[in-house]
Amino acid sequence: QACCRLQELTVDLHYEKFIVVPTRYIANNCEGPCRFPLSTRIPDYSSHTVLLMGMQERGAPLRRSPCCVPVKYSDKEIIRITTEGIQVTMFPNMVAEECGCR
Amino acid sequence: QACCRLQELTVDLHYEKFIVVPTRYIANNCEGPCRFPLSTRIPDYSSHTVLLMGMQERGAPLRRSPCCVPVKYSDKEIIRITTEGIQVTMFPNMVAEECGCR
């Protein structure tokens, strides 16, 4: 199985009651296991992650294993409805752009 | 069960061949489930996370569920050994300081 990496994921916004346009968009997701050696596989990891993974490798139990998550997002322009009317706005952190093990 | 939050975790550095001092430190970890409503439970989450969790609630399968991870780290001063000798250095991202659902 491949390591932690960005995968395309489309999110349906029909269920979001305040987003008028768009009705869907490509939000992406981060998927895949976090495994050694991180350095050659995943560009973004922290000393903290490396030390947690070292503990796991020695058999020390972790209550939360390192996880493949977005470490960089981009914004997205949406048109939403508010109590004030229709609003054009940049929504922050809408699209996963880079992944890392955290 | 409580939600995603910071928990104390001590990491043993005796196994790290290049860290001379300290031999252990409190690195912390982020633990607990990511569940709605995030706003009242977890200070740090993104629009992306909210939309992924919305998909899950509607029964749409995710290949990677939102995960409780460090979103802020602090550095730690260590003394390590390098090919040049003994070095005092600030190591980045050594201690988990804040958690979020990503």
Next chain:
Amino acid sequence: LSWNRSCIFYEHPHNLQGSMRHRGHVLGGAESSTILCNSSQCCFGIWNQSHGRLQAVMQGCWGSDRDGCDSPACKTSPIHTMGAILQRCLCHSDLCNANVSWLG
């Protein structure tokens, strides 16, 4: 400019915060004009549906071709919110957002 998508451009003067004008080059100064899109091939339209009639709220260029802009015609879907019914579409042919071609 001949390769740019042309869309109808309209922004209702009331109850509107912000503008989609930055997504293209607006031709003419009339209330309803044409806009040449600068970053996509996609038009959008939003209408207020009330008593069986549709009133345009916003029309213009949408900034991305990847947000479900699959149809050449404006096939709307409704959103019931804040006591109103809005119809909205994305479409990818010239001036396709002038009128609703299929009401959702």
Next chain:
Amino acid sequence: LSWNRSCIFYEHPHNLQGSMRHRGHVLGGAESSTILCNSSQCCFGIWNQSHGRLQAVMQGCWGSDRDGCDSPACKTSPIHTMGAILQRCLCHSDLCNANVSWLG
């Protein structure tokens, strides 16, 4: 200053990058001096072990009390790396890092 932890301060002149001097106030200018710690109650020491002898490499204030500074005496643990054996300890009594009290 009377409430500050006192530690031995020494930094070997060779093969050392950086300093732990910023963790306290160094008293006197001799090669081996005393330092009054400014942010912890913890002393540290690092020695090079070779042919059964220990040679000090660094001694001073450690910046945190939470890094396993549990013992009042300097009980070392060894680290075998880069072809050398280093002994290191943290301890929390005045001048406890002057000498190794228990060799690991």
